[in-house]
Amino acid sequence: MLLTLLLTACARDSEASLRDRLGQWFYLGSTQYFVSNRQCTGAMVSVNVAHARQSVVVHNDWNAANYAFINDAMVAVQIAGASPAQTIEVMQQSRVNNFGREALSVAALAGACFEDKAVARKVRDALMRRGALLAFDRDSRGLMILDPAFDRLFFVSGEIW
Numbered sequence: 382m383l384l385t386l387l388l389t390a391c392a393r394d395s396e397a398s399l400r401d402r403l404g405q406w407f408y409l410g411s412t413q414y415f416v417s418n419r420q421c422t423g424a425m426v427s428v429n430v431a432h433a434r435q436s437v438v439v440h441n442d443w444n445a446a447n448y449a450f451i452n453d454a455m456v457a458v459q460i461a462g463a464s465p466a467q468t469i470e471v472m473q474q475s476r477v478n479n480f481g482r483e484a485l486s487v488a489a490l491a492g493a494c495f496e497d498k499a500v501a502r503k504v505r506d507a508l509m510r511r512g513a514l515l516a517f518d519r520d521s522r523g524l525m526i527l528d529p530a531f532d533r534l535f536f537v538s539g540e541i542w
Contacts, residue, residue, distance in 0.1 A: 394422040394521075399536065402521065406437050406455065407534050414500045421539030422523075423494035425503065431529035433457055433514060443471050450480040450517070457516035457525075465515035465526050466508045484517050487524040487537055494537050503528075504535050 394417045403409060403426065410427030417423075433439055439457045440446035446458035458468055469488060473481030488508070495501040507513055507528035514527035523538035 393417050393419065393539065396424070399424055400426070402518070402523075403525070403534065403536060406433055406457075406516070406525075407527065408434065409534070410532070413533070414495070414497060416494060416496065421494035421537060424534075424536045425495075425500055426534045426536070428527065428532050428534050431527065431532050433516070433527065437516075439514065443468065443475070447472055447475050447480050450519075454520050455516060455518045456480060457514055459512065459514040461512050464509045464511050465513050468515050480517060483519070483522065484515065484524055487517075487522055487539065494539065503531070503533065504537075507531075507533065507535055 396412060396415045399422065400409060400412065408428050408430035410429050412424060412426050414423070414425040437455070437457050438449065439459050440449060441459060443458065443460065446456050450456045460468055469481055469484045471481070473485050475481055495504050507526045510528055510530055513529065516525040517523070518525070521538050523536055526535045528535070
């Protein structure tokens with residue numbers, strides 16, 4: 382019991398609190414994978430509907446998403462012909478703000494947080510999937526990828542330093 386208490390104390394998030402946060406923006410199904418420790422939180426959740434809730438403004442233009450990041454705590458972008466990895470790359474080069482840099486720094490944690498190799502491959506595939514939705518929540522420093530091809534939502538957050 383003491384070990385469980387110590388491990389819980391070292392976690393960044395609980396599964397329930399993460400599901401509450403994600404449920405504001407997406408139609409969640411069951412949690413397929415969840416890990417949370419001092420460095421990062423990672424999750425793979427099935428979705429019942431493969432798009433964001435109506436309350437989420439999904440930008441289809443990199444510049445609009447960059448400007449929205451100035452004022453909005455959560456920003457989502459989905460470009461039909463681009464993957465989330467391409468979106469991060471383009472937005473990281475923008476001089477408007479930190480959306481791309483923040484997303485890139487959190488994406489770097491994905492390998493360490495998704496220790497299960499099969500899940501890590503699914504995250505990598507979602508990052509490369511053209512038309513997948515990329516979202517970033519500044520409050521949790523959480524990066525989300527909604528992969529509509531397989532009805533999956535991935536979440537990763539943490540601190541690099």
